[in-house]
Amino acid sequence: MTAQILLIDEDAAERRSMKAAIEAHGHAVHVADTAQAGVDLFRRHAEQIGVVVLDVTSADGLNPSVIPMLAEINAGVPVIVCTTEGATETALNAVRAGAFDFLVKPIAQERLIGAIESALKIHRTSLQGRTPRRARSGSVSxxxxxxxxxxxxxxxxxxxxxxxxxxxxxxxxxxxxxxxxxxxxxxxxxxxxxxxxxxxxxxxxxxxxxxxxxxxxxxxxxxxxxxxxxxxxxxxxxxxxxxxxxxxxxxxxxxxxxxxxxxxxxxxxxxxxxxxxxxxxxxxxxxxxxxxxxxxxxxxxxxxxALRRRKEDIPHLIRAFVERFSLEQRLPRTLQVESSALALLTSFDWPGNTRQLENAIFRAVVLAEGTSLKESDFPQIAAQVTSHRGATVGSEAQAPVYEPSPIAKVQAALAERAASFSGGQSAPSTGFNGSASGNVIVSTDEAGNVRKLAEIEEELIRFALKFYRGQMSQVARKLGIGRSTLYRKLKDYGIDPDDPQKDAA
The missing domain is CATH 3.40.50.300 (P-loop containing nucleotide triphosphate hydrolases)
Structure with missing residues (x-):
């Protein structure tokens, strides 16, 4: 079925290439060379356009207001963002802003068309009165x-x-x-x-x-x-x-x-x-x-x-969303969620929080072909979780688009460390302040006792300062604390805030 696609890309060569690929698949394409021109064009044709493909690789990165402005005009139209490999923060910001999907350049034609077709199915559903987000009313309690x-x-x-x-x-x-x-x-x-x-x-x-x-x-x-x-x-x-x-x-x-x-x-x-x-x-x-x-x-x-800090809520949210969307899709019965899918979704950090989880569940329910949701119904999440497990710690060049937080890395390292010790064995000290090499922070001292929380916190902060090269805003954000709190802790631990890397691990 022919649909109208809005393509916003500053690169003329990229525009021509993607336009040709989309048109070859039978769709009509509107093009814009700037974000503002795209928003203006979308405002004029919001009722006809089924999907927006938005390039966010300009020198200024993603304008945080673009996706909300598109949603304000017509929230039912999915937005697919295109970004370059390694543009972690840009991709995260797009997801948080409500992007339906993101593609990493260079984009294979099959991947581009596949993303557009999935987005069009979501859009056609919204036209039938069933939108990705519940139309909330004053009855919400x-x-x-x-x-x-x-x-x-x-x-x-x-x-x-x-x-x-x-x-x-x-x-x-x-x-x-x-x-x-x-x-x-x-x-x-x-x-x-x-x-x-x-x-x-x-x-x-x-x-x-x-x-x-x-x-x-x-x-x-x-x-x-x-x-x-x-x-x-x-x-x-x-x-x-x-x-x-x-x-x-x-x-x-x-x-x-x-x-x-x-x-x-x-x-x-x-x-x-x-x-x-x-x-x-x-x-x-x-x-x-x-x-x-x-x-x-x-x-x-x-x-x-953030949702990653209250993972107990995730299984309950999943079931609530699946039940609601199954009802909205008029399915004969509520879809079940297989345990493997539940485990996958619970293990993910959800940088876009509940909104991202809700949209992921909506997408899976709309595109589901069986009577239950399986791990394979969440391919993007599975790919990101898998890349986390296989990522080389400390190598930013090999880091996945969704990078696990330092706290998550430490938790994983502690679990791995605990599994390697038995019978009160003491941990070898091969790094700083009793920590093992790499990014492992030891949980017990030489006597086999659990170490003080302040000691582990200090090591985690020093590690984060080194890992993020002293970028204070990023360190605070990744540790989940405010900048003022971070500066106070630096003072408590005798770390120079004007030259934090000097004292980093």
Missing amino acids: FSDVVAASAAMSRVVELGRRAAQSMIPVMLEGEAGVGKELVARAIHAASDRSSRPFVSVNCNAITPAQIEDVLFGSETQMGKVAEAEGGTLFIEEISELPPVGQMRLLEVVQSGEVHRSGQAKPLKANVRLVLATNKDLIEEVKAGRFREDLYYRVNVFPITIA
Whole structure:
């Protein structure tokens, strides 16, 4: 069946090559040579285009707003990103932003067409009213939040408390962890549940448009006015431009909103729930976020842990998604999940968090041919997990696209180390501070006793500093802590923050 494909690629030769391959398969191709031109073209033909193929190998890398902007126009159209080999962060950012698939250049024609055909099947399903993500409504409650882990149980507990007051709530966590679901649950449990829940993503709107979108103008009502009496959920609040921050501060302080072109302010009766995937206090220190606004809106912070840090939730999420999508696909019965597939999905780190898991399950259910989901129904995940197991530690040139975190490496090393010792044998000391060579950190001392947590933490930080060549932002992100926390720990362990590699392992 002929479909319309939007191809966005700055390289003219690559455009011609991929365009010819797609057209040879019977599809029509729209082409754009820049991201902005592609977004404009997509806006004009959003109802006709079935798949977007987006190249992200420009000198500037992936513009973080491109995929959200495409989703804002038509969320049902899958986006396939193309990247170069070794572009780890670019691929991760694309997945976190909601990309359906990614291809590594040079791209085989069969791989390109296969990805497009799978994406088209997903798109045709969405046209029938069954989208990859549930169309959430105000009826969402805390019972919809999977909370098998202690971390998510705490989120639910704090969310219920927050719902009983009117103070602003700040939801912190990586992209895709489920911040909107928690925000909707807070709204549904509050006294404002019968009033509107209005969401806006600062990353999906250009800086020039965001003021009118949020606060309104002569021709536009604005999200603040739409949420009157209800809840306004602002995603990626760190991306709000300075002028927008100033105007939001006015809303918080005075309870009034000024529309562009109108002299008289309007009353603003809204409850604010905000979300960020950045460390806002670091944004304040860097001068990118107003300190006075920070202290006004960061009144009740709730941190939602990344999915890799609450793996107890994964099997429950898998079953919930399979049940929902089986129902949406009108299958005669809910698909089963074989134990091997469950083990595979649980072992993966899910850099795109719950959103990525949800989309992976949706894709597998739509494309499933049997009565159960097998390991073979998740080929991309299996390839990444396999590449992890076979990767050479410390060789960045051979690192897979999805690189395991240092903590995961240490856990694996400790498990391997434990298996090699028996009968209280002491571990050989062949490296730094009692650690073995490579990236192995020994869990027992020479007397056979378990070592202190602080000692192991110090070694892990020193190892990370060496592994990531002193790149502090990357070290903090990979260790799962904030930069301020990392700097405090460097001070505690006598590591010079101005020359961290000098003290690295």
